[in-house]
Amino acid sequence: MAKVSRQALARVVAERLSAENSDDSAIMREVAAYLLDHNMADNADTLINDIAVELFKQTGRLVVEVTTARALTDEARTNLIKYLQDKTGATSVELHETVDESLIGGLIAKTPSAELDVSVRNTLRQLTALA
């Protein structure tokens, strides 16, 4: 059987996941079986990311991992969601928040295909690299 590209697979999985009354667990079990069968188990993480990209394209739902130096306030959270909606055109934004003090300040927001890094750590790293 001809090998299907990861993106094509992600497209199909995203379509099924976004269908009404979809059984997400069953779908993911099928995906796992497919990956194992085709020796693509190592690609699981990247496939999940591709599925997230396709879900965003199909449903407008954006999943974002946010890492901050300190917990987000409600106002900051609202502003961040508004910013992400403006930039990406997402209809809804789902934030997964993590606190990492090593950022020193600012935040890192990762969408499936893009990244916003306004952490103090990153700025310091860039300045150090100039030296």
Added chain:
Amino acid sequence: MANTTDHLSVHELSKELQEAIAGLRTEQGLEEAGVVTRVGDGVAWVYGLRSAGYNEVIEIEATDGGQITAFALNLLEDEIGAVVLGDDSRVSAGARVRLTGRLLDVPVGPEMVGRVVDPLGNPIDGKGPIRTKQRGLIERGAPGVMERKSVHEPLMTGLVAIDTMIPIGRGQRELIIGDRQTGKTAIAIDTMINQGRQKTGVINIYVAIGQKFSKIAALQERLKREGVMDQTIIVATSPSDPAALLYLAPYAGAAMGEYFRDNKGHALIIYDDLSKHAVAYRQMSLLLRRPPGREAYPGDVFYLHSRLLERSAKLSDELGAGSLTALPIIETQAGDISAYIPTNVISITDGQIFLETNLFYQGIRPAISVGLSVSRVGSAAQTKAVKSVSGSLRLDLAQFRELASFAQFSSDLDEETKQRIDRGQRLTELLKQKQYQPLSIAEQTVSVMAATEGAFDKVPVAKIKDAQAELISIIDRDHKKIADTLNTGDKPTDEIKDQVMKVAKKVADGFAAVSKVKA
């Protein structure tokens, strides 16, 4: 009181730091980001970056916190294959990758002249940074049909054999092809030296593709000694450089040459050599898992050279009438000009100068095979002075080649055949030329005139070069007006011809007399 040099250094450093800080992305927004999934052999495979363009420059976060530049060459559905420009050991799997939205470019402009740089425009001659006002794209389209004019101005190499029978014009692409150690680079160097000697104003660009740095250093030294380095740019890559840099080198050189072409200037670019360029591209393509074709070269190896050489052109008067002349070099194996890469480049260029090993070892240097060499531009690119005397040269030599095998039977031949053989031997001797001694238009004209009109027929073959040297010396010393007139390139008048022939016959009589005495 502070040392002025120290004060300037601190000021310069401060200015650089300020510019670098300003260059940081202060207005950082949501940017497309990818991640390196695997890296090795100079190729990084990147996940993400779905809107990456072909040849787009990407930046990879290095393990030491810095940035490494790469450019995207394989745009696959699931990943991107990017060629790393620099040390790929600084890149690790999981490194973040960003798009830059730009294509590869190099600094261009008159500030590059006199410098030795790498294919990214970084100086490697230890003379400090180069600040140019402009940058040129490494990959750029060639001028269209209507933007060009036909090649009509000569580009003198200073080598009699080439300027008389295989003339090169500004904007032409003339291939230099031959086995190793046959004098290919020597022709290119003499051409560059001649641009300085004759003060043509042509800027030389020498692109060394995978050449030993010792050879490049020796070349730079020679050009300095000849006073030509201050109108030359050297783009240097060694065999130890990554294949990506060898691949980019000729395009970077072309970008630098295009600056002069597009600004009403003239430039000469030498690609030494495109065989190594094709090998480097093959290495890159195989590592990018592109399907191999004939001799394992990728399918677009023709396009690799055709798009490079098409950028050498003569522009129309409306666009400033500038030109970029190319002398690509190809190394053959065992004289096989019907191999894959040689035939590709022969079909692209406007002629070839074929160098033969057996001629070289016979002492005929430059070892040009007149029969196999051609310039498709021809006499349109020849000065009238040289054109007027070289008409019968090719024919005389062709007839000599046909009869050369009979030379051993000289006692059994008729007079006409003997004469042709004698004339051919003298012409062959005349066309020999020492390295780093290009001749001016006047010197070439008087030499060839004397030989083809029969003035040197009585001079022993072994003394032809001495007779030529004496003739040139007398013309330069006692008939400066004739030399100046001929150097303008105009066709010699009958009066000038008579005067030159008179001097030539006198010189020849001297040598003929000496040989009689010795006999």
